[in-house]
Amino acid sequence: MSDPVQEQLFGHLFQALDDDEQASIEARLNGEPDLWQQYCQLRRQCEQLEFLREELFPPDGLARRTCQFVDGQRRQDQGQRPGGAPLTSPAEHPAMSPERGSPSWVGHVRWVDVAVAVGLFLAAMVLLFPALQSSRFDAHITACQENLRQIGVALTEYSARNGGYFPSVPAGGNTSAAGIYAPVLFDAGFLKQAQRVICPGSSLAGRQCFRVPRLGQINSAGSDQLPQLRQTMGGSYGYSLGYMHRGQYHSARKNLRRPLFAIMADAPSVELPELQSLNHGGKGQNVLFEDGHVDFLLTPRPQPINDHFFTNDNGLVAAGVHPDDAVIGASGASPVQEAEAAWGNPNE
Amino acid sequence: MNGTIEHLHSKESSADSTNHVSDETLMRRYCEKGDRVAFDELVHRYERELFGYLRHYLGNAELAEDAFQQTFLQVHLKCHQFDPRRRVRPWLYTVATNQAIDLQRRQKRHKMVSLDRRTTSKREEDVGALGQLVDAQEHRPEDQAELLEQRAQIREAVDSLPEQARQVLLLVYFQGMKYREAADVLSIPVGTVKSRLHAAMNKLGESLNHTRLPK
Numbered sequence: 001m002s003d004p005v006q007e008q009l010f011g012h013l014f015q016a017l018d019d020d021e022q023a024s025i026e027a028r029l030n031g032e033p034d035l036w037q038q039y040c041q042l043r044r045q046c047e048q049l050e051f052l053r054e055e056l057f058p059p060d061g062l063a064r065r066t067c068q069f070v071d072g073q074r075r076q077d078q079g080q081r082p083g084g085a086p087l088t089s090p091a092e093h094p095a096m097s098p099e100r101g102s103p104s105w106v107g108h109v110r111w112v113d114v115a116v117a118v119g120l121f122l123a124a125m126v127l128l129f130p131a132l133q134s135s136r137f138d139a140h141i142t143a144c145q146e147n148l149r150q151i152g153v154a155l156t157e158y159s160a161r162n163g164g165y166f167p168s169v170p171a172g173g174n175t176s177a178a179g180i181y182a183p184v185l186f187d188a189g190f191l192k193q194a195q196r197v198i199c200p201g202s203s204l205a206g207r208q209c210f211r212v213p214r215l216g217q218i219n220s221a222g223s224d225q226l227p228q229l230r231q232t233m234g235g236s237y238g239y240s241l242g243y244m245h246r247g248q249y250h251s252a253r254k255n256l257r258r259p260l261f262a263i264m265a266d267a268p269s270v271e272l273p274e275l276q277s278l279n280h281g282g283k284g285q286n287v288l289f290e291d292g293h294v295d296f297l298l299t300p301r302p303q304p305i306n307d308h309f310f311t312n313d314n315g316l317v318a319a320g321v322h323p324d325d326a327v328i329g330a331s332g333a334s335p336v337q338e339a340e341a342a343w344g345n346p347n348e
Numbered sequence: 349m350n351g352t353i354e355h356l357h358s359k360e361s362s363a364d365s366t367n368h369v370s371d372e373t374l375m376r377r378y379c380e381k382g383d384r385v386a387f388d389e390l391v392h393r394y395e396r397e398l399f400g401y402l403r404h405y406l407g408n409a410e411l412a413e414d415a416f417q418q419t420f421l422q423v424h425l426k427c428h429q430f431d432p433r434r435r436v437r438p439w440l441y442t443v444a445t446n447q448a449i450d451l452q453r454r455q456k457r458h459k460m461v462s463l464d465r466r467t468t469s470k471r472e473e474d475v476g477a478l479g480q481l482v483d484a485q486e487h488r489p490e491d492q493a494e495l496l497e498q499r500a501q502i503r504e505a506v507d508s509l510p511e512q513a514r515q516v517l518l519l520v521y522f523q524g525m526k527y528r529e530a531a532d533v534l535s536i537p538v539g540t541v542k543s544r545l546h547a548a549m550n551k552l553g554e555s556l557n558h559t560r561l562p563k
Contacts, residue, residue, distance in 0.1 A: 003546060004542075006546055007542040007543065007545070007546045010542075010545055010546060010549055011527055011542065011545075014520050014521055014524075014545075015524065015526075016520045016525065016526050016527045016530070016545075017526070017527065018526065018527075018528060042549075045549070045552075045553050046521075048502060049502065049506070049521070049552070051499060051502075052502070052503065052506065052522075056399070056403040056404065056409075057400075058395050058396055058399035058400075058413075058416075059409065059413060062395055062399060062413060062416060063388075063391045063392040063395040065417070066391050066395075066416060066417045066420050067384075067388045067420075069420075069421065070387070070391075070417075070421055070424045073421055073424065074424065143368060146368075209397070209523055209524025209525070210524075211524065
């Protein structure tokens, strides 16, 4: 039996509504306590399904095997079927060579052709494989730099409209995590595409269902949902935590357009020495500086700066110990260590 | 600073990179020119997402792999039928869904199997899940057994949904699609997607009321 209101509530819970429908149901939820209660009840019901939602990873090499499988089909189909996509390089198909003589000679030549083709293919693979790998690696770095540049533009626009300050990372509460920059920028309309906060080299890449949560969703999240939201809301990038000054925590940094002050980077990883990011295979990380430029740095403590930008001057992932101490935390990192400990374990 | 910091990369991107190229452009390149790089990029781009979908749909990793390969074989064979005004993603899901249905028919499976059934044996699955729980929380063994049993009941409730309702649940809940996108994949009106999802959730609600998970 159809119930349009419940359909909208489910749509909101699953983020399946279009923007206008989303805004409409949110307005009703804000003004109708009974509807809000109904919504909370549905949310509790849906939470029980959450464990089924785990990501199921493909077996190693599935894409490669699939390409080979289709390639084999292409070879079989050559000469038999006009359909399918044309091939750009028929020379890769020695069996399709034209005008051969007697059947026995044809068979002999085919065997030789196959052997030659295999030899050529192997030689090409030996020569090209590192280049292909390198090309892919380079392309990811370039695309990632473009993401950070665009986020940098959004951060600059945000600071221009907020007294010169970047989005803050509060010391406590649901939003006290580095990744909060993304919901803030999305809610304010400075960023529009969720994929912008995904580095193409990271494990989140290709997850097209990834969405940046709304601030309201984070503020109303319970202790069962919150850790997961905090861990993922910033995508695959880390953001600058606040700093301590005269014994007080300052949650927002002022945009001083400093060319050596890092405000964002590929997210640090606790799995690698020096918290090196995993986004680019541990070989380095892209870093966005306050003046908007992006560099790929091989180490999180580059020489001319000599400030480890994944830890504060005390060596901790926490707020900077002075205004010039840059600390970029991964999405779930909290500026206050005690807070981090409290939220760090999803089972608590 | 730029002169001293170790640079691995410059700003300029390689012009022929496929990373910035939209799915639609890749599809067009493949259809019109047989550009294999474009095809391979599409396969890699959708490897995780489509496999996850098929794995949920078919409940079996081997079948999901077969369906994934057949999906892209169909993309190769039928790319000329692709309507360039459509988005590639819903079209791929449509093809994948059809492949999954065909595969199920070929396997003579009239009932969809578990949403989350492992390819490992039931015993291995239970031990693995139990192990994770022990690592995660110090529950008493009886609590762990109860948790597993309740989760099994939830899986069963999802599995027993009518196929059409379950398709919508998979696309909207598991794959994170908008109502509109799911309607496009299944070639049905948006209102039908909404009502099927609502019906699915209501039916599940009846089951879940009896299977509250412990905190």
